[in-house]
Amino acid sequence: MRDNKRKFPRGISLALAALFWLAVWEAASLAVNLEFLLPSPVRVAERLAVLAREAEFWGAAGGSMLRVLLGFLFAFLAGVLGAALAFRFSPVAALLSPVLRIVKATPVASFILLALVWIPSPGVPVFTSFLMVFPIVFGNVLSGMQSTDRNLIEMGRMYRFSPLSMLRQIYLPSIVPYLTAACGTGLGLAWKAGVAAEVLANTRLSLGGKIYAAKIYFETPDLFAWTAVVIAMSVALEKLVLLLMRRLLRIFHLEAAHADRGTPDKAL
Amino acid sequence: MLTVEHLTKRFDGVPVLTDFSCVFPETGIVAIAGPSGYGKTTLLRCIAGLEKPDGGVISGVPERIAYCFQEDRLLPWRTALGNLEAVLGKRRRAEALGWLERVGLADAADKYPSELSGGMRSRVAFARALAFDAPLLLLDEPFHALDDATRADMESLLAEKSRGKLVLLVTHQAPPEGAPVVRIGER
Numbered sequence: 001m002r003d004n005k006r007k008f009p010r011g012i013s014l015a016l017a018a019l020f021w022l023a024v025w026e027a028a029s030l031a032v033n034l035e036f037l038l039p040s041p042v043r044v045a046e047r048l049a050v051l052a053r054e055a056e057f058w059g060a061a062g063g064s065m066l067r068v069l070l071g072f073l074f075a076f077l078a079g080v081l082g083a084a085l086a087f088r089f090s091p092v093a094a095l096l097s098p099v100l101r102i103v104k105a106t107p108v109a110s111f112i113l114l115a116l117v118w119i120p121s122p123g124v125p126v127f128t129s130f131l132m133v134f135p136i137v138f139g140n141v142l143s144g145m146q147s148t149d150r151n152l153i154e155m156g157r158m159y160r161f162s163p164l165s166m167l168r169q170i171y172l173p174s175i176v177p178y179l180t181a182a183c184g185t186g187l188g189l190a191w192k193a194g195v196a197a198e199v200l201a202n203t204r205l206s207l208g209g210k211i212y213a214a215k216i217y218f219e220t221p222d223l224f225a226w227t228a229v230v231i232a233m234s235v236a237l238e239k240l241v242l243l244l245m246r247r248l249l250r251i252f253h254l255e256a257a258h259a260d261r262g263t264p265d266k267a268l
Numbered sequence: 269m270l271t272v273e274h275l276t277k278r279f280d281g282v283p284v285l286t287d288f289s290c291v292f293p294e295t296g297i298v299a300i301a302g303p304s305g306y307g308k309t310t311l312l313r314c315i316a317g318l319e320k321p322d323g324g325v326i327s328g329v330p331e332r333i334a335y336c337f338q339e340d341r342l343l344p345w346r347t348a349l350g351n352l353e354a355v356l357g358k359r360r361r362a363e364a365l366g367w368l369e370r371v372g373l374a375d376a377a378d379k380y381p382s383e384l385s386g387g388m389r390s391r392v393a394f395a396r397a398l399a400f401d402a403p404l405l406l407l408d409e410p411f412h413a414l415d416d417a418t419r420a421d422m423e424s425l426l427a428e429k430s431r432g433k434l435v436l437l438v439t440h441q442a443p444p445e446g447a448p449v450v451r452i453g454e455r
Contacts, residue, residue, distance in 0.1 A: 154318055155341040158333060159355045159400055169354050173345045
């Protein structure tokens with residue numbers, strides 16, 4: 001049967017969709033005709049170009065990137081370690097369960113405000129990112145471990161795989177799709193929570209701090225421009241981390257684990 | 269000498285093996301036959317230590333056992349060669365390739381289990397069990413997915429490579445020529 005649907009390459013359809021929404025934004029901005037309510041995309045791009053020429057811009061971007069990355073990395077390490085402990089010792093899972101439920105259900109703003117009381121301001125975005133990402137990495141890695149094929153574990157035992165070999169040959173490939181999904185979701189959340197914390201903590205040299213300042217002075221084009229920077233950096237970091245993971249999988253001959261088991265995250 | 273005395277095993281209270289006893293020879297192929305659901309696989313699993321018997325004693329089990337399970341149980345993320353290397357170690361790649369060649373799968377060395385047919389996968393699993401080089405081989409219907417000619421080839425390979433070892437072969441097909449048959453679940 002002939003397929004009558006005309007298909008565009010993915011890049012072209014994405015670009016067309018982006019152009020459509022930019023046109024909608026421009027039209028809405030023209031209709032509102034008040035820059036402090038809704039600046040036009042052209043005006044935002046102009047502000048972005050101006051801001052990017054300032055050294056402070058790169059300082060703020062670098063500072064935010066560092067804080068978000070630190071929070072994510074701590075959460076990643078703690079999540080993997082916690083999940084391994086919970087898998088091995090069930091009381092650990094029982095002990096952590098209520099804490100994780102509370103963390104998941106609590107509004108991020110509550111944590112940020114509490115963290116402002118507990119720890120120095122520059123540490124608040126790191127702590128908030130950590131808190132948002134930890135339950136995701138922990139939950140995903142634990143699910144990956146629990147869903148490891150019992151038959152393969154038995155096979156490994158019969159053929160006398162060493163503990164390291166069991167980890168490399170059986171557990172790790174089972175966890176890979178879950179871990180990749182956790183990275184994709186976790187990084188997005190780390191940025192959202194981290195920047196929200198920077199806004200509330202008015203952190204020095206931060207994108208959140210810049211957003212806060214733009215809001216205080218009604219510089220709406222700047223607010224849009226800084227937000228665009230956050231989005232761009234979040235997407236770029238996610239792509240970079242997933243690329244790095246793909247490299248690591250290739251080095252450890254685990255890319256087939258990803259391909260075979262499929263993954264909830266199609267980004268890789 | 270592998271000896272099973274008064275072995276009883278129940279699953280959820282339902283007896284699968286009841287008071288089964290058998291003294292196996294030191295070496296050679298012993299076929300284990302009987303209707304489905306009468307405990308042939310359970311017997312192998314009890315011998316391998318994968319199931320705890322509810323009663324009875326199993327003695328003379330060597331430390332090293334090669335177990336070819338009813339399912340292929342290949343690592344889906346490793347190639348056929350990789351699956352053998354997982355057992356033999358990477359330094360013995362040539363040996364692993366040799367085993368694949370012996371089961372007629374040298375050309376499929378770089379293929380993943382999902383790219384192999386059921387019969388090919390069971391041959392990789394069979395090669396893995398032979399390659400493990402244990403004094404006791406537990407083979408649970410390893411040839412059920414094979415055509416008659418390939419099955420005959422695999423049986424002669426088994427006869428050749430299992431000299432000096434004890435092989436317990438669960439089968440629904442005719443046992444290899446000359447192999448004593450232990451029947452489970454038949455009066």
